[in-house]
Amino acid sequence: MPRLILSGGGTGGHVYPALAVAEALAERAHVVYVGSVGGMEERIVTQESTLPFRSLPAAAVRGRGPVQVARSLPILMRGIGAALALLRREQPAAILGTGGYVCVPLFVAAKLRRVPTMIYLPDVVPGLAVKVLSRIADVTAVNVSDALPRLGLYEGHPRAMVTGYPVRAELFSTDREAARAAFGIAPDQLVLLVYGGSRGARSVNRAIATLLPSLLPLCTIIHVCGREGDHVWLEATAAQLEPELRGRYLLFPYLAGGSAQSMTAALAAADVAVCRSGASTLAELPAVGLPAVLVPYPYVHQDENADYLVQRGAAMKVADHAMLGDGDPTDGPLAQAIRTLLSDVVMREQMAARSRALARPDAAQRLADALIDLARSSA
Numbered sequence: 001m002p003r004l005i006l007s008g009g010g011t012g013g014h015v016y017p018a019l020a021v022a023e024a025l026a027e028r029a030h031v032v033y034v035g036s037v038g039g040m041e042e043r044i045v046t047q048e049s050t051l052p053f054r055s056l057p058a059a060a061v062r063g064r065g066p067v068q069v070a071r072s073l074p075i076l077m078r079g080i081g082a083a084l085a086l087l088r089r090e091q092p093a094a095i096l097g098t099g100g101y102v103c104v105p106l107f108v109a110a111k112l113r114r115v116p117t118m119i120y121l122p123d124v125v126p127g128l129a130v131k132v133l134s135r136i137a138d139v140t141a142v143n144v145s146d147a148l149p150r151l152g153l154y155e156g157h158p159r160a161m162v163t164g165y166p167v168r169a170e171l172f173s174t175d176r177e178a179a180r181a182a183f184g185i186a187p188d189q190l191v192l193l194v195y196g197g198s199r200g201a202r203s204v205n206r207a208i209a210t211l212l213p214s215l216l217p218l219c220t221i222i223h224v225c226g227r228e229g230d231h232v233w234l235e236a237t238a239a240q241l242e243p244e245l246r247g248r249y250l251l252f253p254y255l256a257g258g259s260a261q262s263m264t265a266a267l268a269a270a271d272v273a274v275c276r277s278g279a280s281t282l283a284e285l286p287a288v289g290l291p292a293v294l295v296p297y298p299y300v301h302q303d304e305n306a307d308y309l310v311q312r313g314a315a316m317k318v319a320d321h322a323m324l325g326d327g328d329p330t331d332g333p334l335a336q337a338i339r340t341l342l343s344d345v346v347m348r349e350q351m352a353a354r355s356r357a358l359a360r361p362d363a364a365q366r367l368a369d370a371l372i373d374l375a376r377s378s379a
């Protein structure tokens, strides 16, 4: 069995795709996960998988000015030194990176030791780290072909692959009724799932808090608010609701994999989602055919992810600054979009079907196969 390294970090969006590939590699390879010291990946990998976790120091290079680069250089050099030692110990036959700064020292060390590498880009628009890594890597795999020209590549290029986004296999098999039962939700209830990516989204949390009294008479809400402290004030807001409405509001800071109340179960239980448009939404919403109102995070390239789904009739989009509108928030763009989807079953079913058509259930397997091929090429 080949020894392989999977690596990605910083946010959940760089970790879960790697775990889906690890699942597809089961029994075919010995896999080790490499993340940064104290990063979000350490908690997710150690708590939600059985993969051995190894850490590296990784500098986030913010800005391109000479001062920022100079400040990051010593940490990068230390990271490369640690990565060289790690490669000597682990002797991997190939490496897959799913993004985040931790991949930079690892890929540089891999280049020096001639270990073949593959970088995976889940988003439509690449960030700085992926652009750099794509130049170092032997293979660049992307979720959607629209991303290739932004990396100076094209479909059919010998170093490029379009694979789709690897999601946990259970997303394609989770039973809706069982998922609802896990949250104590009756089969006939309409369910709205609200989440803001792996870290939560404060502006979405605030908007939903404002709309709770007008939305809860229409549906049960599963609200995953993130671990950044919003849970406390949202609990206090919910405590002011009438008891009947309070009972329909299910609030969680985070839904970890492996438990009955997981993100997978929440996605399977829902009729409509309100969420950011991180790369995972390009695949997780289609996997379960979940109609969504997307609210892109304004400071990264989430608009392009949202547009990909909106242009294909699989979602609606509301701008972050426009969620509540200028007048009565219960008549604002977000409330209107949610009400439309909750009340119009035909529109919901059409959107669900268009979303499902975008699913790529073989993505994890394709990446796993490509990584095994890459490992063989170095043998």
Ligand SMILES: CC(=O)N[C@H]1[C@@H](OP(=O)(O)OP(=O)(O)OC[C@H]2O[C@@H](n3ccc(=O)[nH]c3=O)[C@H](O)[C@@H]2O)O[C@H](CO)[C@@H](O)[C@@H]1O
Residues within 6 Å of the ligand: 011, 012, 013, 014, 016, 099, 122, 123, 195, 196, 197, 198, 199, 224, 253, 254, 255, 256, 257, 263, 277, 278, 279, 280, 281, 284, 297, 300, 301, 302
């Ligand atoms: C603010 C920011 O920079 N966001 C970026 C980050 O988002 P982020 O880390 O939020 O990434 P995604 O939205 O792509 O993925 C989040 C993942 O976390 C899972 N999940 C989330 C909440 C929870 O309680 N439990 C759980 O399991 C989701 O099911 C999903 O699999 O990385 C993505 C992938 O490069 C980018 O597209 C986003 O633009």
